[in-house]
Amino acid sequence: MKKKMKAGLSTVIAAASLTVTALMTSPASAATIPFEWDDSVVTDVYPPNSNYKGMKCKGMPGSPDMVCFEKDGDRWWVLDANQDGMSAVGEWYNKRNGQLYRQGACANSNGAPSWSICQKDYYEDSTITFRLAHYSKGEKVNNGAWSDDLPAG
Template structure:
């Protein structure tokens, strides 16, 4: 039993450590933010994305849903499948510095509440219409909804490049 716990700890450390290295490579100004969501009875949002997976003998099912609402900078994430995996949103916030977009903040909003519950994380990002960290205007966000299993994640920070940008202006 002790050996199994040690092996599981090593696997988790490699997975998280490997992601941390990939995330750090982008050169974000602020440290990585890892939030645990609180339960909410509000669902959806302005911008939503779903993750669908093939489940043997069932077919395609929605396993996770994540949404962002610009007014209040609120994330909502739903665990759509009760099989023990954790649903989370990986998000990035980039700011305009006057000549190019720069990575500023990034993090996770984790839903540990189990299916079919919705969790929420409340953030505070710069608005595109106000002066930002670089004393210029411009703030954009992108995200992906993911599933975390004991031995693997269903997405990684590198795959977020396919996500559409959201202009963060209310």
Template sequence: MAARTVKRVVAGLLGTAIATLAAATPANAAYSYEWDNGVAVGGLGSEQSYCVTTKYSEVCIQPYGDRIFVMDLSSADSASAVARWFTSYGRWGTCRNSLGAGHWAVCNKDFKEGYWLTARATQYDGDTQDWKGPESGDLNVLM
């Protein structure tokens, strides 16, 4: 009898804790995928940048200003250089440079401070809508 009572109390406490947690979670906690077409820019400027490169693309992050820079390093082709990124708090997306080889593009974001942003450099073919390699390793930057 005592064991059943303990099980009921524990189950009730657990149910209350789950309901309280669900009520405290904001409705906008789930983020949707973000796709940005970068805007032409002359270069990185003087702000501190952290970069990762593949044979065909370079991605640089500037924590101050929350900017993602993408450079297309390939010769003329149909593929765009892109940054694939995600945060440690659940946001994720792509910053695309469709300006062509030899050009920088920037995506201005607004990330939460004190969280990690992870980015990878790769390519996306807009004609076929296929991801192309190679994809770089992770670039981890504290925002």
């Protein structure tokens, strides 16, 4: 009888161990989602339409820099307009079914004044949340407020 109880207890412990391991590796905390850092490509083309129609843009008080998301094409436009030695960076989160799916940044390290672009590919049924940040020598200096969740497609 003791052998059967030991075998049964070993099975329960093994099953519990597998369950805990599975829970620890399940999606999707920010710590387990890779961070996509993109150095943007400088462009002499400005965002479509001078009034940014169809785009959502964010800035921060006291800064002329901004980041815009163009959902038709999944493009990030980052304006570095301030000759302060810092890079303008668009930080973003991408959620799918309410869960964090991807995260990253689009950095304009091309000097001011310049527009630059990062091309991404998001699921049409996902959402984007983003903000403008400033980095100097790879370290974040400051950031603006997060946008509301916006449809990516």
